[in-house]
Amino acid sequence: MQFHMDNNVKIYNLSCGKSLPDWLSERKRRLLQKKNVDIRRRIELIQDFEMPGVSTGIKMSPDGNFIFATGIYKPRIRCYDVNNLSMKFERCFDAEAVQFALLSDDYKKFALLQCDRTIELHVQHGSYFKLRIPRFGRDLKYHKASCDLLTCGAGSEIYRLNLEQGRFLYPYHTEGSSLNKLAIHEYYDIIACGTMEGKVEAWDPRQRERIATLDCALAVPDYENIEGFPSVTALSFKGDLTMAVGTFTGQVMLYDIRANKPFLVQTHQSGQPVKCIEFVQHEELIVSMNPNSVKFWKQNTEELYFGVFPPTHLNDLCIVPNSGLFFLANEDQKIMSYFVPTVGPAPKWCCFLDNITEELEESKQDAVYDDYKFVTQKELEQLHLDHLIGTNLLRGYMHGYFMDVRLYNKARAIVQPEAYQDLKKKMVQSKIEKERNAKRIQVKQLPSINKDYAQKLLEKKTNNKEEGVTPFEDDRFKDLFENPDFEIKQTDEEYARIKATVERANKKKVTIVPESEPMDLYEEDNYKSSSSSESEDEEEESEDSDVELPADKKRKGTLKAVDSERFKLLYKNDDNEDESIPVEERLKKTHGSFKESTAAAGNKVVTWTTGKPEKASKREEERKAHMKERAKCRRPAKYIKK
Numbered sequence: 001m002q003f004h005m006d007n008n009v010k011i012y013n014l015s016c017g018k019s020l021p022d023w024l025s026e027r028k029r030r031l032l033q034k035k036n037v038d039i040r041r042r043i044e045l046i047q048d049f050e051m052p053g054v055s056t057g058i059k060m061s062p063d064g065n066f067i068f069a070t071g072i073y074k075p076r077i078r079c080y081d082v083n084n085l086s087m088k089f090e091r092c093f094d095a096e097a098v099q100f101a102l103l104s105d106d107y108k109k110f111a112l113l114q115c116d117r118t119i120e121l122h123v124q125h126g127s128y129f130k131l132r133i134p135r136f137g138r139d140l141k142y143h144k145a146s147c148d149l150l151t152c153g154a155g156s157e158i159y160r161l162n163l164e165q166g167r168f169l170y171p172y173h174t175e176g177s178s179l180n181k182l183a184i185h186e187y188y189d190i191i192a193c194g195t196m197e198g199k200v201e202a203w204d205p206r207q208r209e210r211i212a213t214l215d216c217a218l219a220v221p222d223y224e225n226i227e228g229f230p231s232v233t234a235l236s237f238k239g240d241l242t243m244a245v246g247t248f249t250g251q252v253m254l255y256d257i258r259a260n261k262p263f264l265v266q267t268h269q270s271g272q273p274v275k276c277i278e279f280v281q282h283e284e285l286i287v288s289m290n291p292n293s294v295k296f297w298k299q300n301t302e303e304l305y306f307g308v309f310p311p312t313h314l315n316d317l318c319i320v321p322n323s324g325l326f327f328l329a330n331e332d333q334k335i336m337s338y339f340v341p342t343v344g345p346a347p348k349w350c351c352f353l354d355n356i357t358e359e360l361e362e363s364k365q366d367a368v369y370d371d372y373k374f375v376t377q378k379e380l381e382q383l384h385l386d387h388l389i390g391t392n393l394l395r396g397y398m399h400g401y402f403m404d405v406r407l408y409n410k411a412r413a414i415v416q417p418e419a420y421q422d423l424k425k426k427m428v429q430s431k432i433e434k435e436r437n438a439k440r441i442q443v444k445q446l447p448s449i450n451k452d453y454a455q456k457l458l459e460k461k462t463n464n465k466e467e468g469v470t471p472f473e474d475d476r477f478k479d480l481f482e483n484p485d486f487e488i489k490q491t492d493e494e495y496a497r498i499k500a501t502v503e504r505a506n507k508k509k510v511t512i513v514p515e516s517e518p519m520d521l522y523e524e525d526n527y528k529s530s531s532s533s534e535s536e537d538e539e540e541e542s543e544d545s546d547v548e549l550p551a552d553k554k555r556k557g558t559l560k561a562v563d564s565e566r567f568k569l570l571y572k573n574d575d576n577e578d579e580s581i582p583v584e585e586r587l588k589k590t591h592g593s594f595k596e597s598t599a600a601a602g603n604k605v606v607t608w609t610t611g612k613p614e615k616a617s618k619r620e621e622e623r624k625a626h627m628k629e630r631a632k633c634r635r636p637a638k639y640i641k642k
Helices: 026-035 037-041 353-359 377-382 405-415 419-439 451-464 493-497 499-506 531-544 551-556 564-570 583-588 614-633
Strands: 002-006 009-013 054-060 066-072 076-081 086-092 097-102 110-114 118-123 126-132 137-143 148-153 157-162 167-173 179-185 190-195 199-204 209-215 232-238 242-247 251-256 264-267 276-280 285-289 294-298 304-308 314-319 325-330 336-339 372-376 395-397 400-404 592-598 604-610
Touching: 002 304, 009 304, 054 097, 066 097, 066 325, 097 137, 110 137, 137 179, 148 179, 179 232, 190 232, 199 232, 232 276, 242 276, 251 285, 276 314, 285 314, 372 377, 372 405, 377 400, 400 405, 493 499
Parallel strands: 054 314
Antiparallel strands: 002 009, 009 336, 054 066, 054 325, 066 076, 076 086, 097 110, 110 118, 118 126, 137 148, 148 157, 157 167, 179 190, 190 199, 199 209, 232 242, 242 251, 251 264, 276 285, 285 294, 294 304, 314 325, 325 336, 372 400, 395 400, 592 604
16 A cells, blocks of 8 residues: 655555566465565455456446456456455456446446447346447447437447337437537436537437537637647536536536536646546545546635546546545556545445554555566576576566576576675775775875866866865765776767767857957047057057957958957956956946936936047057147148249
8 A cells, every 4th residue: 555645635545565476376475475564464455456458447336336347358347346345257258348337236237338339238147138339339328217228439329229128219310520428417317428529419318309509619718729629528417407528638617507608617737638527425526537647626616636646547437435435447457446535434345444544654665576586588598597488487578587586696696606706805995995095194186087077177166266175075976086987988989979069168268259349449540640659559559468369350450459458358268257247347347338318118228338448548648749749840841842
């Protein structure tokens, strides 16, 4: 048994427990139950409550004393007696059962709808009669008031087989292209069917005509954006006035049969079709099941009460009346059983669950056979045991075999006798090295394994001036630099896959200024000055500047730096840049000015304009003073005549 909480609701999985191999004899099973505590403490609610392959459907008889389940393979139906907690009978047939209906209150009469268009009627002693319908069927219901067995499927007709007269009656012709689901209102004896076009049609068997049509597809929220068409896949009635509809796109809608709009709409987020809808009368809950989950909703507050998410694909749901126990038919051998004490008490035939659930909250239950080892064909050849294939010592399973773990250990010790000794020597050597290193004086040096990677971590720490320890100094990552199994080898295939990514990450990222922007950093007067002053300025700039212009700018020769500090900021290495400095302070280093304004639409606009730094202004003043001094000493050329 497994226990877990969902939305503060205790959920007990009664079918979860340690399983035994099918090939074990009864004597070995009894011995294992005596020796193994986990097997002895597991809960087997009903004996042999499973199918050989897959369970497709499950229902409970109206009197509450029998449980019917269908499955494969071979196609069969099993009946379980809840008073004895064991299987009462099992019957096999030729085709898989799509749906079945109980014709009596107990186990004596029932009908099966099979996948080959066959309806098979069974009585207490066995199969009674077989007949076929014109089209493949999808659902089967029994109408007690008229004694009609109703079937629908890949067609627009609802076929009526009258069991009292023993003949087919005139079918009901619906407006749908095909029908998915049938439901019968027990109080009004109304027959409802869900169509592929997302409509629900109601028929009165006393008048033999359609009395109402409800279009459920129009009530689906956000109808245009969902994937697929919301066909009706589930249908159920509660009491006198409530009807529940499930769609192919995962919606659950509750209707008052007097209204054409739902008063509650819930959606399964997975988008899977709703297969089954049931009502819990005691707690006013509605239960919806899709292939992935079972969800309990509060009918009044529209809130999710709790959900169950089994690991396998779900096929059918059965809730035991007036209790918190329910069963799930699924794509596995075991039929899942869940018990929720807050939904209802345990049924009278398993009242011991109320005492056991609080005492036995087993943690993790492994589904692995601990006494057996799974080996493949290749492993058998390595152990020189391939000659045992076909004997009782090997049990074929999937792509390999199960064998006794003791035989496996003996064979491995014979084939690899030195494996244990080598492992023992390696462990002793590592323990000796650990004791030696503890006594030695610890000197910080690069490790012998992954030395290049450790060097990169140190350089990154030094350049970024980070505080703390590097990974190779941290004890949590010491195996990365001590264990040879974690060594980074550039010749490995795994490293070859990420080689391009590593090389790209190691390259230094340099910000390049576009060609159209640097023209704002220069003054027109610089190009009008004399050649001597230009050469002097270029010499001064070459002495002050620490950063080179990009290669393409040198080659063209169209730009000249005004201030080296400004180019340091523009062409600064991104890896060494201190990201903690705000952008505003970085821009102020370039001697710019900010201007804030408000646009017509209410947006704020911030403009930054570059300005001249102090060195550039000082050189400009010196140049103007020099030009004035030259103007005084310069001789005019007016007196020169031809």
